[in-house]
Amino acid sequence: MPPGTPTGTYPVDITVAATNANTVTRQATVEVRTAASCAGTTSGHCAVDLGRDFNHDGTATAAQSDQGNFDGWSWSYDAGLLPAAGPVTWEGISYSAPDPSGTHPNFVEARGQALLLPAGNRTRLRLVAASHNGPITTAITVQYADGTSAEVKATIGDWAGSAPEGSTTILEMPHRIRAGQGVDGPPVRLFGQALALDATKTIRSITLPNDPRFEIYAVTLV
Template structure:
């Protein structure tokens, strides 16, 4: 990444080129960070209020001040028995197929789940499984953003989760329609651990991992089921977390 005009008073982005082409969004795709590329940022002494200001060019977790639809509000959850399955904003492709192992990268080191050993996309028990082929996202990373829910009075958030590069322990903040909040711990065992470390249930298990270099290592990896309590007397509308790299 270069900014040839950078100077103490030249700090405002005028335009950006990615691999030689004009780029109008205010964020860079994960594929660029994973596979590499050239980013040239043209900066100046005054703000360019025309660059990357269209709604489609804003980050998906940006909440407009005006009364317009919020980009990452989810579709209504899908009833599944006593539960309601929620589709989230999937931003990481952590699954690959045997014939396209380079398409997934869950841990930032090139490893991913094998699609052939995961449930088919669609309803699965009380969850909805996202697509597992191609390069579309199928994991929702916790980057400190607000994750919107279908508003409802829930006993708990039942989550399918995993962690990479070691166990992870964070605290979720649940926000309710009246503006109040509650907090609950979220403890997640590393995906390659032989067994859960925090009492999670192994929801999905695969007998190998794929790597972007075209190999598989035969290491068992898991997705865990956890339950995060909420207050059923209040209408939950979202949850947030501290930024977590894994």
């Protein structure tokens, strides 16, 4: 797309041709969008507003047990045990918590998508996340404004398990919610970790793996 293209979605025709082969044309859709903003800035840290990137409701309540489905098997976090929407501080880092109520999407489920971040020179990406159906070790691709990229390793703990090496338990809750039943065990958690960035470069985006077990709750750039 040329510089200055307005935000929106655009159809793009892609044609592939080769000698002694049929010509094939397919249409793809390209989305042009602005980067996310900082929901709040504390001590120079940017609590990223992921509002438009949330794509999965992972919370429910005992009274409305079928509202969410975090793990794909009808279990969810208890919305009443999560922070209200807005700033929340864990381990000295301020994050922007999503709305846990109703059927609002409140997790970014990793499906290979890119998250456009507020541009800046940062040393760490602080991640609050959890996985389901087992812990995972994966790679997140960081894109910089100079066109370079780097892969950073992330190990995400299962929400009903312990914190993997290199991460900490940010929030522990005594139970979860099962659809059609209400309060159910075992205890569940959210985990935090810091992913190293190249502070000499301006971050532009991160690309997530295509693994929907990986669920992001909050991101802060420090």
